[in-house]
Amino acid sequence: MASLELKDGRILHHVTVMSDEPDCLVLRSDEGLVKVLKSDLPPSVAGSAPAKPAAPALPEMVMQAFNPNQVVEAPRDEAPKPAPKPVQKPNPGPAPGPGPVYKGCSIISFKVRTFQTAEGCAELVIHNDNDAMVELRPGDFVCLTWDGARHGGRSIITDAFPPSIKRREFIPPHADVDDIVTFANEALDITAVQWAR
Numbered sequence: 001m002a003s004l005e006l007k008d009g010r011i012l013h014h015v016t017v018m019s020d021e022p023d024c025l026v027l028r029s030d031e032g033l034v035k036v037l038k039s040d041l042p043p044s045v046a047g048s049a050p051a052k053p054a055a056p057a058l059p060e061m062v063m064q065a066f067n068p069n070q071v072v073e074a075p076r077d078e079a080p081k082p083a084p085k086p087v088q089k090p091n092p093g094p095a096p097g098p099g100p101v102y103k104g105c106s107i108i109s110f111k112v113r114t115f116q117t118a119e120g121c122a123e124l125v126i127h128n129d130n131d132a133m134v135e136l137r138p139g140d141f142v143c144l145t146w147d148g149a150r151h152g153g154r155s156i157i158t159d160a161f162p163p164s165i166k167r168r169e170f171i172p173p174h175a176d177v178d179d180i181v182t183f184a185n186e187a188l189d190i191t192a193v194q195w196a197r
Contacts, residue, residue: 120184
């Protein structure tokens, strides 16, 4: 419509009907979105508004009462169906590995991070519960990726200034150590870090 004059005196320009509600119309015009009562519309426009289509008749849904003790028996006249082939699901995570304690030490937490050009690294917090100092080597650590692949540790790095790259780490008794362990130069989707043995 080019313009529409309402009974209350307002004039709307370039009107388009957006929705038809039971008692009003929502119109888009140059003045913006306007909700107009059907009683305010001129008689010529009120009758020409598109009628809402009736909702299709849906079949009535009937539900059974829930009975937790109900026993459902299979029909006896049916022939046994062949068992469906098992669907091979992707491995949702790493397989369970060695115990959480090795040489009296526990991996408290890990966080995936990079170190210089090596992207397959993890920062570990290791706790020594022994009364003696414990020596750990990079090969004592293994990381697992989402597809279940295992990658052995290559080196241990203490992130200080300057960083210290080590082939072994000595953990004092009853202490925590925060180190970076490199597993690969390329980026890895590390899901877990655990002891190799």
